[in-house]
Amino acid sequence: MTSTVSASGLSLHYGGTRALDDVSLRLTPGVTGLLGPNGAGKTTLLRVLATAVPAQRGRFTVLGHDPGSTRGRQEVRRRLGYLPQTPGFHPDFTAFEFVDYVAILKEINNRAARHREVRRVLDEVDLGDVRGKRVKKLSGGMRQRVALAAALVGDPGFMVLDEPTVGLDPEQRMRFRELIARAGEGRTVLLSTHQTEDVAMLCHRVLVMAGGRIHFDGTPAELTARAAGRVWSSAERAPDAKAGWRTGAGTFRNVGDPPPGAELLDPTLEDGYLLTLDGHGLAVTA
Numbered sequence: 001m002t003s004t005v006s007a008s009g010l011s012l013h014y015g016g017t018r019a020l021d022d023v024s025l026r027l028t029p030g031v032t033g034l035l036g037p038n039g040a041g042k043t044t045l046l047r048v049l050a051t052a053v054p055a056q057r058g059r060f061t062v063l064g065h066d067p068g069s070t071r072g073r074q075e076v077r078r079r080l081g082y083l084p085q086t087p088g089f090h091p092d093f094t095a096f097e098f099v100d101y102v103a104i105l106k107e108i109n110n111r112a113a114r115h116r117e118v119r120r121v122l123d124e125v126d127l128g129d130v131r132g133k134r135v136k137k138l139s140g141g142m143r144q145r146v147a148l149a150a151a152l153v154g155d156p157g158f159m160v161l162d163e164p165t166v167g168l169d170p171e172q173r174m175r176f177r178e179l180i181a182r183a184g185e186g187r188t189v190l191l192s193t194h195q196t197e198d199v200a201m202l203c204h205r206v207l208v209m210a211g212g213r214i215h216f217d218g219t220p221a222e223l224t225a226r227a228a229g230r231v232w233s234s235a236e237r238a239p240d241a242k243a244g245w246r247t248g249a250g251t252f253r254n255v256g257d258p259p260p261g262a263e264l265l266d267p268t269l270e271d272g273y274l275l276t277l278d279g280h281g282l283a284v285t286a
């Protein structure tokens, strides 16, 4: 399959901090999850790919356009939908006004066509009924949907979503998950998240970052399989486990290298993720 995004050797240092360190990747249609601990470099990678900040080294293309030139950057931005970690809402804007403002920035100059597009994307995220409400009056989940609607303006071929489900309650998160899945039908979405469950349920592919580098690039099933035979149950705390906690049933669930004869449990994607981080200077002991 042809890649929507193709990046090689992306690096970006802030003083002595290597926020991005020689990152290469290819993204294809569908939702790709980006997991990593705080400070891993996820937001930096997303900001570089969204052309919000230039990399100091390396290059990338989006749908064949190279943002290295002013013209190329413009072409990339026309094809991009970006939901940043903190969408800059003007609190007095209505949902319609905010999305319309983004549509103006996206250079949809014909007023009637633009307003049609704003209504279309608000309907797509099920906010058609509240488009006249002020953003500050909406719930957190609705506000995130307004931000998603803004990112959907102009039907972009590539979408970058930075922790869009953070702070949402389970019902809102589930609803948002449906919308992300819909957004990923036929288009390329890169989703940064701390929710391993979202990745397990939504993504056809997952990247794990730590220390500015990508340490895993594969399917969710492959990430889960990394923990096969490495999750076990015990009656007592297992001192050598990399992570372990007492479950509601009173037994311990451990991740790491089990002792002989241990009662093995089915691994989850989160187990595979924790084991991937191990060995990259990150403690995973609970």
Ligand SMILES: Nc1ncnc2c1ncn2[C@@H]1O[C@H](COP(=O)(O)OP(=O)(O)OP(=O)(O)O)[C@@H](O)[C@H]1O
Pocket: 014, 017, 018, 019, 036, 037, 038, 039, 040, 041, 042, 043, 044, 045
């Ligand atoms: N503008 C900046 N100036 C200096 N350091 C920065 C800046 N932005 C990011 N960093 C540093 O770069 C590293 C990567 O940060 P980044 O925000 O990309 O991580 P992240 O994986 O998105 O983290 P989180 O999950 O907490 O959002 C961190 O060490 C961070 O402190």
